[in-house]
Amino acid sequence: MAGKRLTAGVLVALAPLAAQLLVTPHAGAAAVTTLYYSSSDAADYVSQIDQAAANWNNAVSDVKLVKGSGGATIVVHETDDGQGSYTSTDGHGHGQVYIDKQQVAEGFDVTRIAAHELGHNLGLPDDYDGPCSELMSGHGPGTSCTNAVPDAGEAAQVTENFAGGFAPAAPRVAR
Template sequence: MFRKITAALAVALGLAFLVPALAAAPASAAVPARAAVRTIYYDASGAQEFRAAVDQGAAAWNAAVPTIALKPATGSQATVKVYADNGWPRTYMYGFGQATIYMGREAVDDGFYPPRIAAHELGHALGLPDNRNGRCDYLMSGHSSPVSCTSTTPHSTEAAQVARNAGTRVPALAAVRQLQYADCFVF
């Protein structure tokens, strides 16, 4: 019984000291600060005919996730490098916002929409895996969605996951353990 009274008294005294402190706090302290924007620089100078598609894919992610900013850059500032080749689109990921992307012409030749491919591959660079659910409203559904799908808007669950990924610093993966999304659209 004595312990319960002591515990109750301790809580009451603690609250007594807390209430004046809360009352004295400025009104702005009650409003949480906006999350910092995490900037990721990409270099699409090697993407050849897909350069505009990469910019469109980046713009789609920027619109969907306010805590990231994908910005074009060149040289050493870029942590995401984008190239064009004749294979299937694929991404080699080294950590959040650190990747090498290949915009493969094979998927375009099969009829897939280049800006959607770019947005999908950038999704891998932002830490998302493939989700072969066949739905056009999911960017990460890749080539399981029909070729008629031209949406570049990330699904709200994809955008939320990228926002969570951006909030945690993911260390670069060792080259031996790099993630390869070679089937990415399986892209």
């Protein structure tokens, strides 16, 4: 009977260590880079922005976009200036995204716009000649294109871009 109690006691004592081993990445595992975004200045498009971030999170495992207003390095705004949606970014997780209400009124999908502009903040360039299946083809395929999910090549490029973690680069503007 004492042996059973000792075994049970050892198992109870080791349970926290076992749980830690299950959630601790092994030595060769890639670290996850967490980027915080805020959509508080884009009240009309919050759900679409959140969906765009979720699409990136589903496509890329080592970079996560997390909603948070304080300390956000990616801030999404809505504008009504008719200049089209665009991003001012360093291409490495710091940026200001502008979603143009007039572009939305023309029929462009808000979730696609948000996901495309977040892609610039993850270091991806425009490819307006690309097909609708490429998120970074942006407005190129026209208003009928509503794909807001990055393709495998775009996801792989983001993984490569953040292999060294989170470090700012030179600012640039992308549309």
